[in-house]
Amino acid sequence: MRNLLLLIARFGSTILFVFLEVICFFLIINYNRSQKEIWAHSANLFTGSVNSKVQSTSDYFYLESVNDSLLTENAKLLAEIINYRIYSKNNEYQDFETQDSILQEYDFVPSRICGKTVNLRNNYITLCRGAKDSIQAGMGVISSDGIVGIVKNVSDNYAQVMTILHGQSQISSSIMSNDFHGTLVWEGEDARKMSLITLPKHAKIAYGDTIVTSGYSTVFPFGIQIGTISDFEIDGGGNSYKVDIDLFNDISNLSHVYVVKSKFVEEKEEIISEADQ
Amino acid sequence: MKFPWLSIFIRFVILVLLQVVIFKRIEFTTGIFAYTQFFVYPIWIMLMPIRIPKPLILIGAFIMGLVIDMFYDSLGVHAATLVFMAFIRDFILNLVEPEVGYDPNISFNLKKIGLLWYASYIGIFLLIHLFVYFSVEAFSFVYMEEILISTVMSLIFSSLLMIILILIFNPKY
Missing domain, CATH: 2.40.10.350 (Rod shape-determining protein MreC, domain 2)
Incomplete structure (x- = not known):
């Protein structure tokens, strides 16, 4: 407690100064349109950049599972493409209206x-x-x-x-x-x-x-x-x-x-x- | 030590009235002069007795700034600037301290301390005040050019104005 009083006695005016300036800037930002807009915009810029950094960092941690799911998806698409390619090669001269029975010959792991x-x-x-x-x-x-x-x-x-x-x-x-x-x-x-x-x-x-x-x-x-x-x-x-x-x-x-x-x-x-x- | 509270209060009223009734309305319209604004109220902080406790001068600056702001419709801008100036007033006083030092009892007597000292004190104080004020008003250093032009133009006219006021009223403390 004594230390606190000493601190106030020593830096009291500085603390008061900071306190008053904080009030002033609070007033400026809340009651002036142009400053309010600049503040909102700058704050958005700052938080936006922080958010995107956090996002990209956390993305990095999920990279492995994302990779896995992309791989699985790729394998499915690959199977689709290749089976279709084989089907169309084998049935080059046939009517393509009966496509529902494409033979699923290949599968990918x-x-x-x-x-x-x-x-x-x-x-x-x-x-x-x-x-x-x-x-x-x-x-x-x-x-x-x-x-x-x-x-x-x-x-x-x-x-x-x-x-x-x-x-x-x-x-x-x-x-x-x-x-x-x-x-x-x-x-x-x-x-x-x-x-x-x-x-x-x-x-x-x-x-x-x-x-x-x-x-x-x-x-x-x-x-x-x-x-x-x-x-x-x-x-x-x-x-x-x-x-x-x-x-x-x-x-x-x-x-x-x-x-x-x-x-x-x-x-x-x-x-x-x-x-x- | 006794402070001349009454004359400080009277100065407060007169300076606020001067500022918002007269000098707020003066505007130049041509070219670079359009950036000019007249400031007289900071002289209230400048002329505060040397030994006044710092918390008092800070609170005084805050109140005066808020009153000016209410008339200027820019709540907080003048207050922030004036509180800042009250905070750094001691540094400025040290900067322009005459060789014989200050006499705390008679403060800034024009006869004793000289017009040259007044001019440099007002010049430095106003320069910082105006720069801070226009920066806070623009609220972004993107407008640096406008801030600097406004500061220089207002500095020229406001400091002339203040020196004239000092010569006319010749404050004893």
């Missing part, structure tokens, strides 16, 4: 990437989802920009993916404009370049042509874009082109992928293996 290598000769990716999310060995894995690889091993919660950057990876792919068909392999130099081999030498190709998956296997659906032709030559003494391709996607900075689930794997494989016998 979104997943985060838990680990990966890109600088080895044989590169693998580990997904954070496994058998619990109905991922099985042999399924294809794509990203938003292109193809990623094929699932090799599956545990309950994880899956190992052999990427297209792998010595044994062979992806059946074709040229988008004319359907000439070849095999996509990686020669082990650049994570952004691959080669298309066994492309017949009478095929019409040009620089910049787009390469897509052929859809001949059950691993990848038809028409997923892979990359563009950057260079081509005929193999010495061979019967086919060797085409260099610039990939659309960059596996080294991927963080989310979609696992391709085909409903007719067994049926399709059955008929292929019957033919082999």
Whole structure:
């Protein structure tokens, strides 16, 4: 109490000054139109900027769940687009009025990437989802920009993916404009370049042509874009082109992928293996 | 120490009347002179006895500011300015202190302290007063140009006016 009195004795006039000025500014803001408007506007500017900062910060905390829901949504849209694309390709010359029975051949499971290598000769990716999310060995894995690889091993919660950057990876792919068909392999130099081999030498190709998956296997659906032709030559003494391709996607900075689930794997494989016998 | 309360009160009334009846109505209309406003009431705070307790001068400034504001229809603007000036009056007095110091008993006697001292005191005090006043009135430094022009123009005319008043009334304290 004594300290308080001392404080008042010492700074009393300053406290009174501040008190009176506060009253004055209260009056100014409440009883003068132009100042009131300026005050309201400035206060809004200030609180507005604080609010938006708080909002953007809290958004950051919800980023993960937002990401997850966006991934799920993306997977649904992707399935819709691809199934529709396959349907329209298969029924190119039919009437499109009976669209209600589009065959839902493909389904997509979104997943985060838990680990990966890109600088080895044989590169693998580990997904954070496994058998619990109905991922099985042999399924294809794509990203938003292109193809990623094929699932090799599956545990309950994880899956190992052999990427297209792998010595044994062979992806059946074709040229988008004319359907000439070849095999996509990686020669082990650049994570952004691959080669298309066994492309017949009478095929019409040009620089910049787009390469897509052929859809001949059950691993990848038809028409997923892979990359563009950057260079081509005929193999010495061979019967086919060797085409260099610039990939659309960059596996080294991927963080989310979609696992391709085909409903007719067994049926399709059955008929292929019957033919082999 | 005895304060001349009566003459302080009479000054209050006269200055408020001068301000709101006469000088509020004087306006220039041409060019840069249109920014001019005449201020006489701050001289009330200027002429307060040197040893007056600070809380009293602050409350006095607040009351005078509010009265002026009521006539000017700008509640709070003059009061805020005048309270601020009352608060920093001591600093200004120190700034213009004559070499022999102030005589607290006769305060600001024109004969003793000289017209030059009055001119510099009024000049500095008014400069700060006007700048603060126009800033609070505009309420935003976006209007800096207008604030400065108004301050300079009003400073010229108001300080002349105040010096004339001092010469005419020749206050003893």
